[in-house]
Amino acid sequence: MFDVSAFRAGFPSLASGIAHFDNPGGTQTPAVVGEAIARTLTGPLSQRGSATTSQRNAEEAVAGFRSAVADLMNGVPGGVVHGRSATALTYDVSRTLARAWSPGDEVVVCELDHDSNVRPWIQAAERAGATVRWLRLVPATGELDLSSLDVITERTRLVALTAASNLLGTRPPVATVAERAHQVGALVHVDAVHHAAHAAPDVTAMGADLVVCSPYKFFGPHCGALIADPALLDTLRPDKLLPSSDAVPERFELGTLPYELLAGVTAAVDLIASLGTGSSRRERLVSAAASIADHELRLRVRIEEGLAALGDRLTLHSRAVDRTSTLFVTLRDREPADVHEELAKQDVLVPAGTFYAHETFRALGLPVDSGLRIGLAAYSDDADVDRLLDGLAGALA
Known part of the structure; x- marks a missing residue:
């Protein structure tokens, strides 16, 4: 209990x-998260590398973050991207994907979603000349209207859907929607920000291609994370500085990472894990x-x-x-x-x-x-x- x-x-x-x-x-922040942030920020810390303790500390903070988020979401560490927020990550991904869209293409968004999983896609579609379609909710129940899945057609390039409404709490059948989207070759972008605060999400079971979450919703510091298959991320070419790494997932991370916040996320995930049982x-x-x-x-x-x-x-x-x-x-x-x-x-x-x-x-x-x-x-x-x-x-x- x-x-x-x-x-x-x-x-x-x-x-x-x-x-x-x-x-x-x-959510409120536990002491162990604050201590992890302070310990990382004030302990030897420098740009990533292997020659000194300070460099290794930075490397360990990044690796720990990717591993912790991957375990929380049932993803892989090589597909975990840090971002300033889920909103910022969604804007980054929408701008990158929209480069391949053109008039005649369609993007599907949902009435259950936080605006951060609606507006970036609408704006990206408008710039590309693509059409926006809607998944509807049933007002009397707050459920997703499954009859509206008919808007997903061979013209659909992406479906954006929440895993849990941040207003109503509704958890729509993401896997059902994803299956329909994949039948026509569309990608599925899932906002798991609210969902991850009340579950241990499974990106594979959801059928999601791209998922975002926000650690500050589950006792961590203010930042965001994107989770995807590294093979998919390798096909995307975001704007980046010439000297910066082109390897996935670093390709999607701009500037020096906030190592202290990454350590805080790991501490938050470990705190949740400490409440359960199991070998992993x-x-x-x-x-x-x-x-x-x-x-x-x-x-x-x-x-x-x-x-x-x-x-x-x-x-x-x-x-x-x-x-x-x-x-x-x-x-x-x-x-x-x-x-x-x-x-x-x-x-x-x-x-x-x-x-x-x-x-x-x-x-x-x-x-x-x-x-x-x-x-x-x-x-x-x-x-x-x-x-x-x-x-x-x-x-x-």
């Missing part, structure tokens, strides 16, 4: 007393993810029951059968920003905002900024849930 009290003890920031339900926007780090990560998911599901059910008790004063829009522990609600008589402020005065952090989910709001027929997002993390506990439900009941009374 997952020991949430022991896990919480590793997060100094939780001593603030804040009940964090803003976790889909970024991948096995421990899968085991830990299952244990955390059970813990989060129990708390999510408690919250859903509490929300139901508030009657028609609010509407829960997170209804998909397969979804994460993230809930989006709209309010009948109160402005979301006002309720956010009232809860914040009680140190209960439930954000209101766009959450960069513009297309999802539009598909639901809701104005942007129209609700509250409640997001759990592994360190969320029953006391947090009690405070949330009490605060909401008071604010909506």
Whole structure:
């Protein structure tokens, strides 16, 4: 059974007393991650090489990062690329792929996605003269509308899809979509930013060609990672400086890497793995993810029951059968920003905002900024849930 009290003890920031339900926007950082960053940054460190300890430390930070992310995502270290953010990586990849697109080609994006997996592809398609098609969601359930898969045709060059909606929590059937895309020779780019915070993703099982994630969503520092088959990456030619390495994955990394952040990502992955069992780090990560998911599901059910008790004063829009522990609600008589402020005065952090989910709001027929997002993390506990439900009941009374 997952020991949430022991896990919480590793997060100094939780001593603030804040009940964090803003976790889909970024989790709190454990001490072991901060220590790994400080140790790497202040220990002997220089440009990568093998002649001195400082050079070897840099090499080990990079190798450790690639290995850790590969284990988390079930990829291979040689296909792991560091980036400033998932958004930046998606823009980089979209610009590179779009060089081969032309009028008559089509790109498919999805209404469930964060704008970082929508706008870069739309903009790249517009520059290439390609057409954009849409995978739709079903507003009543928040599920992917599988009938909209008909937009994937022999003209499709790429399908961009989230593995989990950062607004509704919906996990669409990525593997089903990927199979359809591959039948017509299209690539599949998956945004696993929200998904990776609540699972140990499997890029192979998803059928994804390109996947991005953000370590700061799962206790790590602020950066992004791209995971792909090295053979695919070797076919892509991004803009780069002449003296910089043309080897994959370095070909896609601009400038000196932030070795300290890479070490922080490795520490975050190792922390998650320490919660599981198994002979390999991948096995421990899968085991830990299952244990955390059970813990989060129990708390999510408690919250859903509490929300139901508030009657028609609010509407829960997170209804998909397969979804994460993230809930989006709209309010009948109160402005979301006002309720956010009232809860914040009680140190209960439930954000209101766009959450960069513009297309999802539009598909639901809701104005942007129209609700509250409640997001759990592994360190969320029953006391947090009690405070949330009490605060909401008071604010909506």
